[in-house]
Amino acid sequence: MLSTAYRLKLENICERIAKGETVELNEIIWAEKLAKANQTAAKFLRQARRTAENPDMQKDDLDDFLNQLDIGSLGHERRGIRGFNSPDDIAEWFGRDRDDNEENWRRRD
Numbered sequence: 001m002l003s004t005a006y007r008l009k010l011e012n013i014c015e016r017i018a019k020g021e022t023v024e025l026n027e028i029i030w031a032e033k034l035a036k037a038n039q040t041a042a043k044f045l046r047q048a049r050r051t052a053e054n055p056d057m058q059k060d061d062l063d064d065f066l067n068q069l070d071i072g073s074l075g076h077e078r079r080g081i082r083g084f085n086s087p088d089d090i091a092e093w094f095g096r097d098r099d100d101n102e103e104n105w106r107r108r109d
Contacts, residue, residue: 014048043070
């Protein structure tokens with residue numbers, strides 16, 4: 001359970017994250033450490049980051065509803081993941097030839 005002082009400090013940090021305002025590094029470090037130890041704090045941070053990544057989110061729309069339920073992934077969790085834009089992209093990816101070093105690239109480990 002978060003103390004009142006910790007909750008208020010975290011809410012202030014999360015509010016600034018959601019608005020895209022500057023947050024000091026020591027505040028982020030503190031919030032991340034707190035989030036590792038407390039699920040409620042982690043939820044507050046995830047929701048603030050979703051709000052920051054989707055500034056067009058309106059109160060009571062689907063995005064806001066999902067954010068309140070703490071459902072969905074954050075954009076930064078998907079960095080480096082290449083998506084497919086069409087079935088042709090998928091077919092091309094699986095159909096291309098690989099180097100000998102990547103002989104078993106389709107096999108699951």
